[in-house]
């Protein structure tokens with residue numbers, strides 16, 4: 001799993017904004033989404049530092065970036081403690097520049113409206129708990145990666161998937177992420193950065 005990536009590898013314009021993207025992931029879907037967000041931002045001429053929240057370099061200085069995006073997935077109704085801690089520790093930096101948060105979960109992609117609402121409630125709970133009001137918020141469907149689960153997890157996730165209208169054939173993996181939604185989120189962050197560059 002990638003832990004730290006800088007896009008593009010070399011600065012190519014003094015005019016570009018720098019974005020720090022910190023993410024939490026267990027099975028890799030949030031990392032995949034984070035790379036997609038980074039790709040959109042780079043396509044719009046910005047530089048992105050992509051860092052796994054569990055492997056933050058000591059030298060990381062969030063205040064050096066023009067904008068910060070955080071992504072995290074949900075397991076057992078909770079976010080990763082390392083992401084929550086990082087957001088809480090960097091609340092002032094997050095409040096002082098354009099910022100975005102996206103959550104990744106199965107319930108966001110559920111057929112049941114109450115599950116979708118529960119996912120959104122988790123986003124709100126996380127942000128309220130951290131006392132952070134990002135400019136952009138995404139609530140994206142994740143993935144079912146039966147191939148990565150142990151027998152107990154596979155059994156539990158299959159039951160949850162059945163309840164939520166998801167896929168229960170554990171012989172393969174499934175992705176529920178709406179990449180159009182992810183692109184729209186990233187484009188909205190990019191639009192803010194255009195404003196930062198031109199003020």
Ligand SMILES: Cc1cc2nc3c(=O)[nH]c(=O)nc-3n(C[C@H](O)[C@H](O)[C@H](O)COP(=O)(O)O)c2cc1C
Pocket residue numbers: 024025026027028029030031073074075076077078104105106107108119141142143144145153157
């Ligand atoms: C053990 C386990 C617990 C999970 N618990 C939840 C949950 O409480 N709510 C939910 O909506 N999705 C839940 N999921 C689904 C994950 O959020 C989804 O698979 C997501 O894509 C994981 O992202 P990641 O690969 O970046 O960690 C769970 C998945 C696993 C494996």
